[in-house]
Amino acid sequence: MDGRYLAIYIYPFSVLFYETLFMSTADWAVLLLTLLSIVAYGIYKSRGIKNIDGYLLGNRSLPWYHVGLSVMATQASAITFLSAPGLAYSSGMSFVQFYFGLPLAMIVLCITFIPIFHRLKVFTAYEFLEKRFDVKTRGLTALLFLIQRGISTGITIFAPALIISTILHIDLTLTTLVIGSFVVIYTTYGGTKAVSHTQLLQMSIIFGSLLIAGMLVIHLLPADIGLSKALHIAGKSGKTNALDFTFDLNNNYTLWTGLIGGFFLQLSYFGTDQSQVGRYLTGSSIKESRMGLIMNGLLKIPMQFAILLIGILVFTYYQYHQPPIFFNQVEVQKLKESPYAASYQELEQKHTQLFQQRESLVNGLGTALDQDDQENIEFSRTALHQLNAQMQQVKDSTLTLIKKNNPAAETNDNNYVFLSFVTKAFPKGLIGLLIAVIFLASMGSTASAINSLASTTTIDIYKRFINRNATEKQDLLWSRIFTLIWGIFTVVIALYANKLGNLLEAVNILGSLFYGTILGIFIVAFYMKKIQGKAVFIAAILSEIFVVGIWYLDKIPFLWLNLIGCLAVMIIAYFIQLSLRNNSAVPNTSNTQQNNLEK
Structure with missing residues (x-):
C-alpha cells in the first residue's frame, strides 16, 4: 500500500489514541471491562446456533423475567439516557405522560396478540397477515416496518456516537462508523439468543x-439542599409539571x-413492530410472554420517571453552578474562533451577570422554603421566571450568532445537557460507568432492531418471494x-442523524x-372479520398518505x-369493502382460519 494512503488510514486512529487521554485510566477500565464482559457473555450464550429458529427466536425457550427485561432493553435505547434528561432540563417532567398508555396497551396485547402469534408459531407478526388477508397486505406491512425501523435504528446508533465524539473531540463520522461496526459485528454473530441474554445483564447494570x-x-447539590428541597426549587421554575390535564x-x-x-x-x-414481537416470541409459552409484557408495563413508567427526575436534579444543580449558554461546546468553540467572537463574549458576560442574580434569588428561595414564607416564595417564583426569560433571550441571541457563523449548525442542545454535566461533575470511574450504560443501551436496542430487520427480510421477503424451498x-x-x-444501512442513516434535533422526539x-x-x-385483521x-x-x-x-x-x-392512522385504515377499509359487495358471495377462507384460531 502506498505510504500516503497508509498515513490516511493511520492518522484518525492516532488522533483517537491521543484524545482518549482526556478520560482517566479508571474511566476507561470501567468502560472497557463492562463492554467486554457483556460481549463475551453474549458470544458464550449464543454458541451452537444451527437454524433460524435459534438465530431469530432463541429456540422460543426464555422465562418471563428474561422476556420482560429484553423488551425493556429493546425500547430503552441510548437515546433514552441521552435525550430524556436534557428534555426534562429544558421542558420539565411532562414527557413522562408519553408512556401513560403503555400499561393499557400491554393488557390488550396479552389478551389478543400473544395467543394468536404463539398458536401460529410465526417468526414475524406479518406472517399472520397473509393467513388473514393476502400476500400483498403482508408485503406492504413488512415494507412499512422495514422503512420505519431501518431509519430509526440509524438514529439509535448515532446517539452514543454523539457522546463519544463530544467527550473525546473525535470526528463524529469516524465515531459513528466505529460504534456502528462494533454493533453490527456483534449482532451478525449472535442473533436473538445473544441479544436476549446480554440484555438481561445490560438492564441490571443500567438500573x-x-x-x-x-x-x-x-x-453534588449544596449541603442544605436535599431531594425534597431540590424538587421544590425546580418546581418554582416550572420544571416539575408531570401532569397536564x-x-x-x-x-x-x-x-x-x-x-x-x-x-x-x-x-x-409492541404489537406490530418485529423488534418487540421478536422479543416476546422467545418466551417458552403464552404465559411466560404475557408475564414478560406485564412486567414491562409495570416498570417502564417508573424507570422513565426516574430518568427525567435526574434531568430535573441536574437543572437544580445548575441553579447553583453556572451552566454554559449553549451545551454543545463544539459549536461554541467555532463561534469563539469566528468574526463573531466579540459579540459572543458580550453575551457571555451578560449571561454571567444574570446567573449571579439568579443564584442570589435561588438562595433566597431556599431560605423562604425553609421558613414556609409564602409571600417570599411567590416573589421568588415570579422573579425566577423573569430571570429565566432573560437568560433564554441571551441564549437565543447566541443561537442567532451560531447560525450566522455556521448555517448548518444544530441549535437544539438538549442532547448535550446530561453529557456535559457528567463529564464536568462526576468523579473518575463513574464517568466511564455512565458512558458504559449508554453503550449498553445502544447495544441492546440496536442489536434487537437489526435482528428484527433481518428476521422480516428473511421470513417475509426471502423465504416468501425468493426461495420458498431453502434449506435450514x-x-x-x-x-x-x-x-x-x-x-x-443503519450506519449510513446514522451518519445523517445529527440534523434531527432532539433524538428522543425524532424517533417517536x-x-x-x-x-x-x-x-x-392488525386491528382490522383481529376485529373486523368481514373485511x-x-x-x-x-x-x-x-x-x-x-x-x-x-x-x-x-x-x-x-x-x-397514531390514532388518526389507525382509525383511517379501519374506516376506509370498511367503506371500500361495502363497495365490493359483489365479492360477498365468495367464501372468505381467511376468516374461517381466524375463527379457528380464536376457538
Whole structure:
C-alpha cells in the first residue's frame, strides 16, 4: 500500500489514541471491562446456533423475567439516557405522560396478540397477515416496518456516537462508523439468543447505574439542599409539571395525549413492530410472554420517571453552578474562533451577570422554603421566571450568532445537557460507568432492531418471494447476510442523524408516521372479520398518505397521528369493502382460519 494512503488510514486512529487521554485510566477500565464482559457473555450464550429458529427466536425457550427485561432493553435505547434528561432540563417532567398508555396497551396485547402469534408459531407478526388477508397486505406491512425501523435504528446508533465524539473531540463520522461496526459485528454473530441474554445483564447494570447517578446528583447539590428541597426549587421554575390535564391539541405532552395517542403508539410498537414481537416470541409459552409484557408495563413508567427526575436534579444543580449558554461546546468553540467572537463574549458576560442574580434569588428561595414564607416564595417564583426569560433571550441571541457563523449548525442542545454535566461533575470511574450504560443501551436496542430487520427480510421477503424451498443452512446463512446488510444501512442513516434535533422526539415522530397505519391493519385483521385483503390493502396506502400529509402541515401533536392512522385504515377499509359487495358471495377462507384460531 502506498505510504500516503497508509498515513490516511493511520492518522484518525492516532488522533483517537491521543484524545482518549482526556478520560482517566479508571474511566476507561470501567468502560472497557463492562463492554467486554457483556460481549463475551453474549458470544458464550449464543454458541451452537444451527437454524433460524435459534438465530431469530432463541429456540422460543426464555422465562418471563428474561422476556420482560429484553423488551425493556429493546425500547430503552441510548437515546433514552441521552435525550430524556436534557428534555426534562429544558421542558420539565411532562414527557413522562408519553408512556401513560403503555400499561393499557400491554393488557390488550396479552389478551389478543400473544395467543394468536404463539398458536401460529410465526417468526414475524406479518406472517399472520397473509393467513388473514393476502400476500400483498403482508408485503406492504413488512415494507412499512422495514422503512420505519431501518431509519430509526440509524438514529439509535448515532446517539452514543454523539457522546463519544463530544467527550473525546473525535470526528463524529469516524465515531459513528466505529460504534456502528462494533454493533453490527456483534449482532451478525449472535442473533436473538445473544441479544436476549446480554440484555438481561445490560438492564441490571443500567438500573444500578441510574440509582448511583441520581444519588450522586443530590450529593453534588449544596449541603442544605436535599431531594425534597431540590424538587421544590425546580418546581418554582416550572420544571416539575408531570401532569397536564388540559385537552390542548397544540401540546405534544398532556395526560390525554399520552393515554390516547400514546396507547395507540405503544400498542402498535409492541404489537406490530418485529423488534418487540421478536422479543416476546422467545418466551417458552403464552404465559411466560404475557408475564414478560406485564412486567414491562409495570416498570417502564417508573424507570422513565426516574430518568427525567435526574434531568430535573441536574437543572437544580445548575441553579447553583453556572451552566454554559449553549451545551454543545463544539459549536461554541467555532463561534469563539469566528468574526463573531466579540459579540459572543458580550453575551457571555451578560449571561454571567444574570446567573449571579439568579443564584442570589435561588438562595433566597431556599431560605423562604425553609421558613414556609409564602409571600417570599411567590416573589421568588415570579422573579425566577423573569430571570429565566432573560437568560433564554441571551441564549437565543447566541443561537442567532451560531447560525450566522455556521448555517448548518444544530441549535437544539438538549442532547448535550446530561453529557456535559457528567463529564464536568462526576468523579473518575463513574464517568466511564455512565458512558458504559449508554453503550449498553445502544447495544441492546440496536442489536434487537437489526435482528428484527433481518428476521422480516428473511421470513417475509426471502423465504416468501425468493426461495420458498431453502434449506435450514441457507436460511441461517441469509439471515446473517441480511443482518449485515441492514447493519450497514443503519450506519449510513446514522451518519445523517445529527440534523434531527432532539433524538428522543425524532424517533417517536418517525414511529408515529407509520405505526398508526400498521396498527390499523392488525386491528382490522383481529376485529373486523368481514373485511378482506383488497380493501385493507388500499385503505393502508391511502391512510399512510393521509398521515404523512397531516404531519407535513404540522397542525396537531405527532402522538395523535397514531390514532388518526389507525382509525383511517379501519374506516376506509370498511367503506371500500361495502363497495365490493359483489365479492360477498365468495367464501372468505381467511376468516374461517381466524375463527379457528380464536376457538
